[in-house]
Amino acid sequence: MMKRLALILVSVAAISLAAADEQTSPSGATLFQKHCGYCHLPGGTGTFMLERRLGKERALLAERRDLPQAYVEHVVRNGLQSMPALTRVEVTDSELTALASWLARNTPQ
Numbered sequence: 001m002m003k004r005l006a007l008i009l010v011s012v013a014a015i016s017l018a019a020a021d022e023q024t025s026p027s028g029a030t031l032f033q034k035h036c037g038y039c040h041l042p043g044g045t046g047t048f049m050l051e052r053r054l055g056k057e058r059a060l061l062a063e064r065r066d067l068p069q070a071y072v073e074h075v076v077r078n079g080l081q082s083m084p085a086l087t088r089v090e091v092t093d094s095e096l097t098a099l100a101s102w103l104a105r106n107t108p109q
């Protein structure tokens with residue numbers, strides 16, 4: 001319980017720091033935290049489901065090195081198993097491009 005709380009506090013601190021940094025046009029990292037964070041930060045259901053299906057080292061999207069940008073965009077618009085698709089109202093095309101390219105930053109394209 002305390003561990004989970006600590007993780008949540010760390011996540012909230014990271015989000016506030018990122019937000020303070022990006023007053024004008026939000027970066028991919030900020031957009032990821034805003035739109036995907038409640039499922040894909042530590043403790044989220046996305047993190048939990050990915051750990052169960054793919055293993056611990058692939059559970060956190062922000063640390064992956066095998067996520068091509070086009071794959072991220074496809075999953076977001078179409079959903080994947082227990083992940084719901086997100087519409088253009090929820091995440092605009094330009095927000096999706098920015099956050100997907102940030103997630104793909106460590107992946108050879």
Ligand code: HEC
Pocket residue numbers: 032035036037038039040045046047049050053054061067071072075076080081082083084086091099
């Ligand atoms: C409501 C919770 C939820 C939200 C919000 C959410 N996801 Fe997910 N996502 C999941 C779950 C759960 C899975 C695991 C699906 C499975 O394997 O059963 C997943 C899986 C994924 C995968 C597949 C990874 C792989 O290795 O196949 C990608 C990519 C992904 N999400 C990207 C995103 C992005 C980018 C966002 C934000 C725009 C986002 N998700 C928002 C719940 C969510």
